Amino acid sequence: MFLARSKVMLRSSIMSRSENILSAESAMKFAQRLLAVLALLVVSCTLLRAQRSGDLRVFVIDVEGGQSTLFVTPDHHSLLIDTGWPGNNGRDADRIVAAAKKAGLTRIDFVLLTHYHVDHTGGVPQLVDRIPVGTFIDHGPLREPGDKPTLDAYDAYQKVLATGKYKHILAKPGMMLPIPGLTAEVLTADGNFLDKPLPGAGQPNPFCQQSEHRPADQTENARSVGTLLTWGKVRILDLGDLTWDKEMDFLCPNNRIGHVDILIVSHHGWNQSSSPALVDAITPRIAVMDNGATKGGSKPTVATLRKIPGLEALWQLHYSEEAGPDNVPEKFIANLQGPDTGYGLELTVSPGGSFSVTNARTQATADYAAH
Ligand SMILES: [Zn+2]
Numbered sequence: 001m002f003l004a005r006s007k008v009m010l011r012s013s014i015m016s017r018s019e020n021i022l023s024a025e026s027a028m029k030f031a032q033r034l035l036a037v038l039a040l041l042v043v044s045c046t047l048l049r050a051q052r053s054g055d056l057r058v059f060v061i062d063v064e065g066g067q068s069t070l071f072v073t074p075d076h077h078s079l080l081i082d083t084g085w086p087g088n089n090g091r092d093a094d095r096i097v098a099a100a101k102k103a104g105l106t107r108i109d110f111v112l113l114t115h116y117h118v119d120h121t122g123g124v125p126q127l128v129d130r131i132p133v134g135t136f137i138d139h140g141p142l143r144e145p146g147d148k149p150t151l152d153a154y155d156a157y158q159k160v161l162a163t164g165k166y167k168h169i170l171a172k173p174g175m176m177l178p179i180p181g182l183t184a185e186v187l188t189a190d191g192n193f194l195d196k197p198l199p200g201a202g203q204p205n206p207f208c209q210q211s212e213h214r215p216a217d218q219t220e221n222a223r224s225v226g227t228l229l230t231w232g233k234v235r236i237l238d239l240g241d242l243t244w245d246k247e248m249d250f251l252c253p254n255n256r257i258g259h260v261d262i263l264i265v266s267h268h269g270w271n272q273s274s275s276p277a278l279v280d281a282i283t284p285r286i287a288v289m290d291n292g293a294t295k296g297g298s299k300p301t302v303a304t305l306r307k308i309p310g311l312e313a314l315w316q317l318h319y320s321e322e323a324g325p326d327n328v329p330e331k332f333i334a335n336l337q338g339p340d341t342g343y344g345l346e347l348t349v350s351p352g353g354s355f356s357v358t359n360a361r362t363q364a365t366a367d368y369a370a371h
Pocket residue numbers: 065066067117119120241267268
């Protein structure tokens with residue numbers, strides 16, 4: 001009985017060994033099939049994403065209180081608004097190139113210079129040393145030649161243009177920039193602005209009365225090239241460093257812009273811009289402020305921005321030392337107090353009207369549904 005049972009056991013152990021071998025073979029086949037299916041899935045997901053990605057990507061690059069914002073279409077056409085500072089071993093140009101590479105670019109099609117202050121135009125020579133550029137866009141002659149750093153930045157830019165390697169566009173209000181797939185209309189340039197309201201806009205602006213009148217700014221700031229970018233249902237406004245007096249000239253008594261979804265806050269959030277006549281009237285869903293730790297991000301401006309009716313979030317490139325307790329919560333700040341970390345904010349904008357903001361420091365993404 002014992003023997004018989006042990007024979008049976010022996011047999012079954014032989015059988016189970018061969019079954020094991022069999023099942024190892026089929027497991028291998030199964031794994032191979034699974035891998036093939038997974039590979040197919042990855043390919044089709046990538047294709048799907050490529051098709052679905054009618055998304056515009058916007059990189060708000062940290063240039064320490066200057067401006068540099070890169071817009072990239074799904075077909076890899078690109079617009080860079082401003083180039084940050086010169087010097088610092090090409091720090092700002094390096095950050096721009098890193099964003100461009102992340103977006104899959106090997107060149108930047110258009111570089112728009114809002115004005116010739118050094119925190120906007122200063123980075124041009126270092127940028128063109130690092131990445132090919134197609135066309136420069138600007139407001140025309142320098143209007144503040146008495147300011148040495150500005151004159152130096154302008155001269156260095158003129159030298160780059162004089163190489164003859166680049167196309168050049170002189171921006172005028174009402175002009176549509178020829179960026180394939182991206183609607184980009186110039187609203188302001190060289191102190192002039194659209195004389196007619198944009199379609200659907202032009203209503204009386206109730207916020208003019210709440211905005212104090214200020215003397216005309218005589219610097220390059222007032223000459224800023226301001227642009228409205230439209231991506232499907234989403235409108236993005238960037239007025240460079242346009243000053244308070246010009247905002248009121250442009251938007252009072254009637255709001256010639258209408259509603260925008262995303263506001264790139266003018267002038268790094270400095271108190272010389274962001275009148276209620278502008279920021280309250282255009283009712284942005286989010287505002288993105290390209291301030292430095294000690295440049296821009298003025299206390300009263302941060303307070304004004306945070307009170308915009310209907311604003312869903314203010315994002316800051318840096319904690320503002322001046323704004324102190326008025327700073328937004330940390331999750332909305334790319335760079336906290338302390339040494340320079342160079343984190344940016346990355347926006348993904350869907351033509352259907354939804355968009356998201358990713359904070360490069362936290363890697364967290366906030367989604368804003370289409371309205
Ligand atoms: Zn500036």
